[in-house]
Amino acid sequence: xxxxxxxxxxxxxxxxxxxxxxxxxxxxxxxxxxxxxxxxxxxxxxxxxxxxxxxxxxxxxxxxxxxxxxxxxxxxxxxxxxxxxxxxxxxxxxxxxxxxxxxxxxxxxxxxxxxxxxx
Numbered sequence: 001x002x003x004x005x006x007x008x009x010x011x012x013x014x015x016x017x018x019x020x021x022x023x024x025x026x027x028x029x030x031x032x033x034x035x036x037x038x039x040x041x042x043x044x045x046x047x048x049x050x051x052x053x054x055x056x057x058x059x060x061x062x063x064x065x066x067x068x069x070x071x072x073x074x075x076x077x078x079x080x081x082x083x084x085x086x087x088x089x090x091x092x093x094x095x096x097x098x099x100x101x102x103x104x105x106x107x108x109x110x111x112x113x114x115x116x117x118x119x
Contacts, residue, residue: 004084068116075106 002023009015016023027048028041040056043049053062082099094100107115 004080007085064116071115078102078106 005016005021005023009019009021025044027045028043030042032040032042034040040052041048043052049065050062053065057064082096082102088094
């Protein structure tokens with residue numbers, strides 16, 4: 001999401017560079033450790049993720065992950081336009097048709113676990 005940081009600084013009439021901020025991509029992004037000392041490294045590198053997921057879930061697991069990522073991208077794009085990049089000075093400001101019609105497809109009352117397990 002570097003574009004969010006760039007836009008925020010631009011909105012404040014400055015830039016990341018002017019303020020000496022350097023964004024660094026971490027890899028792995030996150031490490032999950034299990035009781036048996038096995039580790040699952042989350043990464044933005046798809047070949048690395050494929051290897052990690054297939055080791056635990058088999059080939060179908062990675063295909064499900066890719067489906068989840070496609071759905072997540074749609075959610076991200078919608079949220080960027082209708083939530084993060086829009087002014088809603090009052091809660092009622094969000095009561096717009098284009099927003100309300102799309103909200104149910106965002107699964108606001110479900111968990112990520114239920115979404116990943118379903119795809």
